[in-house]
Amino acid sequence: MDTHSYFPVTPGVGMEENFLSLDDILLSQERLPVRTECVFPRLGFLEKSSDSQDIAEGTKMEFPLWLSKGLYEKKRKVLSVELPKVYKEGWRTVFTADPNVVDLHKMGPYYYGLGSQMLHFDNPENPDIAKTLLQTFIGRFRRTMDSSQNAYNEDTSVLVGRLDCLEKVLFRSGQNGLNGFQSWEKGQASQLTASGLVLNYRKRKLVDVQP
């Protein structure tokens, strides 16, 4: 069992983001299809397809989630945010049918995170989206948990390849528990070991060419 001392800020839960979490910052970088509901003067350079100085009203663009959240107002005078395909009715039916078939890594690696954030935009489909997110998670959880507890000392890339980021964290957590237990069973728990961090620095040092 490795005693690692680096504890990064964890991502927020549900619709909340943690300000300092690196995961949440990357999650909020995901792009969303939006439609401007007013003119944005002097910012025309942000829109590659036209040469005008302003962004006209009614322009369809892609804004990152953080900008969409920042600009969005309930009365819809500024921006309207469209649902990404994965959260629309078509895909929702697929998820309800069999959540285990889907490659959630390909469907945007932050399926649950982004889906939860989409609930900020007052879409009438929100209750259905929330329900699908939950049901998908419940449907897939059993398999993730089982595989993380039974894959010992083997290449897990196939198991992990179709998981979204949240599921990957859970999988890793399960593996840590499994490895810890196995090493305890073998009597290795009391063996003092070199710090994983120290060993990794050594490995990287050989690759690093320092003047």
Place this chain on the structure above:
Amino acid sequence: MFCEKAVELIRELHRMTDGQLPAFNEDGVRQVLQEMEALYEQNQADVNEAKSVGRADLIPSIKLRHCCLLRNQRCVVAYLYDRLLRIRALRWEYGSVLPANIRFHMSAEEVQWFGQYKKSLASFMRSIGGEEGLDITQDMKPPKSLYIQVRCLKDHGEFEIDDGTVILLKKNSQHFLPRWKCEQLIRQGVLEHVMS
């Protein structure tokens, strides 16, 4: 789109999942601060124009630039904070003296922070456990015996133990030493704990 450089800083750290500290990206941070300055100045100008000539239509753009300023601020703060978490981990994994190649990765302020963290930890450890204090960076795993068998993984020179004897730590030599003396050297990969 704005704030691309700021997110690059975050990606740089996110890539190193094991808690390693990359070199301080002074250029990157400076570029983000420059972008913030430019955004701020454009907003100041637009706000003045909106107030004086009554151009309320500029407000959406002002709001957008403001979102970008907040985003840049968030990224820089998170970057600096996550680096401090990694530097803090170094005290626990490496001990109080850091090898030169790691120190080169830290900015001057970070080196200073490390020094202060060390001091805080040391004074805390002195304040607990009675007269001598308590070294809580020891015994990370429950000890099973007072003395342990260790093998030397690389030449480390002379090593003095509590009763005054000096031991020469030469590569591949094996010794039977007090556990508390060896713990840090084992963690640093100089010695290897040999289980019988």
